[in-house]
Amino acid sequence: MVDEATLARLFEKSGPTGGWKQFYREYPNASALILFSRVGIDGQARQALFSVSISSGMTRGASYLVLMQHRDGAWHQFKEKMVGIS
Secondary structure (H helix, E strand, O other), X not given: OOOHHHHHHHHOOOHHHHHHHHHHHHOOOOOOEEEEOOOEEOXXXXXXXXXXXXXXXXXXXXXXXXXXXXXXXXXXXXXXXEEEEO
């Protein structure tokens, strides 16, 4: 787990590719950086929507919207849509 302050320190002032070099220097066993958005839940608490981004370098990543449904007492992935790729 990496907090927002650490990500800002690694990526904001490191130039186009320097952030990734610094990231892998500090986390040599990491295979990717996965970021989740906040979750939006509908008024009946039956559906939830969030985004997830998976990156392993400046031009190696993808972003998705994920729709979950609550049924049978548990949350289940209902749909996933790729919304970006690099």
